[in-house]
Amino acid sequence: MKVRIGNFFMEKDYFKDSVDSSPKDSSASGELFDFNGQGLSFQEMKTILDSSPAGIGIVRDKVLGWTNDVFYTMFGYEPGSLKGINTRLLFASSEEYNKVGVVLYSNVDKFGIGLAETKLVRKDGSFFNCRIRASKLDKHDSSKGIIVVLTDISEVKLLQVQLQQAQKMEAIGVLAGGISHDFNNILMGIQGHLSLMQIDMSAVKNVKTHAKHIDRLVKTAAELTSRLLGFARGGKYQISALNVNTLVAMALNIFRPTRKDIVIHETYDEKIHIIDADETQIEQVFLNLLINASQAMPDQGDIFITSQNIFINENHDYPFEINPGRYIKVTIKDTGIGMDMETQKKIFDPFFSTKAVGDKKGRGLGLSTVYGVIKNHNGFILVDSEKGQGASFHVCLPASNNMNIEKEKELTRTFEQMEKGSETVLLVDDEEEIINVGKNFLEKLGYKPIIARNGLEAVEIFKLYKDEISLIVLDLIMPIMNGKQAFSEIKSIQENAKILISTGYTVDDKIEGFLNRGCHGFIQKPFSLNDFSSALRKILDKVV
Secondary structure (H helix, E strand, C coil), X not given: CEEEECCEEEEHHHHHCCCCCCCCCHHXXXXXXXXXCEEECHHHHHHHHHCCCCEEEEEECCEEEEECHHHHHHHCCCCCCCCCCEHHHHECCHXXXXXXXXXXXXXXXXXXXXXXXXXXXXXXCCEEEEEEEEEECCCCCHHHCEEEEEEECHHHHHHHHHHHHHHHHHHHHHHHHHHHHHHHHHHHHHHHHHHHHHHCCCCHHHHHHHHHHHHHHHHHHHHHHHHHHHHHHCCCCCEEEECHHHHHHHHHXXXXXXXXXXXXXXXXXXXXXXXXXXXXXXXXXXXXXXXXXXXXXXXXXXXXXXXXXXXXXXXXXXXXXCCCEEEEEEEEEECCCCCCHHHHHHCCXXXXXXXXXXXXXXXXXXXXXXXXXXXXXXXEEEEEECCCCCEEEEEEEECCCCCCCCCCCCCCCCHHHCCCCCCEEEEECCCHHHHHHHHHHHHHCCCEEXXXXXXXXXXXXXXXXXCCEEEEEECCCCCCCCHHHHHHHHHHHCCCCCEEEEECCCCCHHHHHHHHCCCCEEEECCCCHHHHHHHHHHHHCCCC
């Protein structure tokens, strides 16, 4: 019986023999190989296989049989020494072997050919990236074994990493330019109001007006960093039960004055499901999509916004994994220039932009921010578009199990109305400016502050004054000993120590871990005296 390998025909019995074996009776059996009608001798065929730049081997029942010499060279073994071993021994781990095996063998069984990429291990223990191609020796009988072709792609992977690194560095430059542009505008506003305040500090009314403008600018800067952190770290901040119709309306209030030449058409489901989400981030998602739609319509046009409830079954036909259940869907459709398929594939890439080089509009985040926020809220986003036919973006978010909105309203109180105290508070931070502001905040509110400038200093102070210290305000990123280590040390000294985490980073898994391990609260920088006073009393007045 002859077995076909590409354009080659090889005697089946050949694979039962070792590399050095020869046909029992080559003259009787005629030509062993037939290449486009040209007869090749056994030795010529062996020379061709051994000269291949790829490793070639035969596997039957996951056991390695014949291989060419290149196969052994790739793994650093002597020719013939691997024959009869279980192919699992060539893989970096059992998990990788099982994963590749499922993909490879299932495709070979279904389609007769399989392809996979994995890491294999050499004799000296080093690893190399490899692409494996496999096909049946006999397309009618998979029990006859498969032929595998191995290609070392380590250099290709290295080049890919270098290319990606170069693209990231370029993208960071673009992103930094956009961020610095916005921050400079904010700083210009703050500097301007400070300069005007200093002209006549006796004019109380003017000072209060300038102070309000500065407060608004600080909040704008905080929102900018929040969006940047949400993009970089996938963080969610203050999760509450929200109505998406309200969030879209809030985004529209900001957007409408910027493009009065665009007509907005709104159709909302009045019984829309509630979602659990961060208000600022989801509002920014809709604002980004509105801005994106407007940029697709440089002159004029229409934007259609709809919201509806949907239910996703377990047997859904979406091309990705989704948890079944109740969702809300918000669609923002424009009548703009549209996108071809190649552009659609890249629009959520943080390193992709259709804007010309040097265009300083925006913050360099765009639709990648939208994608990151939606994904972090366990939702997904779809896009439909054709060149010249506009585009539709569909945002889908899981519905909340809460039926009612219970959103805590932020209270703006005068200093006289703020909650005060007299306890001793240990303030831990390595930034001198934060120490100065925090110390003044505490003193103004009536507390007795103790200062530590790193985690180790905080632990030593707590050991000495643990009976006097009522609360620790702890930063996370510090030299010598960071906040995480200090947290553990303090808890080992006094398990019921009250700790308030204060950091500029997002609420991520790490901070949620602190909250679950005995931390009593979290306050994100920058925070106001009003916010600080509430956070302190909320913890200090709570009975442990």
